[in-house]
Amino acid sequence: MNDAAGATHVESAHFQKATAQLPAYFAQTPHIVNVTAPGSGWSRLGEMAVPQRAWAHGRRPRPKTRHKDPAAPADHGYSGT
Numbered sequence: 001m002n003d004a005a006g007a008t009h010v011e012s013a014h015f016q017k018a019t020a021q022l023p024a025y026f027a028q029t030p031h032i033v034n035v036t037a038p039g040s041g042w043s044r045l046g047e048m049a050v051p052q053r054a055w056a057h058g059r060r061p062r063p064k065t066r067h068k069d070p071a072a073p074a075d076h077g078y079s080g081t
Helices: 003-011 013-025
Strands: none
Touching: 003 013
C-alpha cells in the first residue's frame, strides 16, 4: 500500500465508522504492523501453490450427477482436491 492509498483508506466513511464503533468491542487496543513494502503488487504464496487445472483456461469440468436423496448435500462437481 502506498501513502496515498493509506490516507484514502483512513479518511473513508467506512473507516471512520469502524473507528467510532469498534473500540467498544475490544478488550485492548489492537496491535498493527505498519510498513511500506517494495513492489507494486502481490506475490504468489508458494507454500500453498494450486496445481494448474483445465478449468483455469476456461474449460470448466462437467458436474457430477446430483444425489437422488433430497436430504443429502448437493454435489457441485468439486472434489476438494
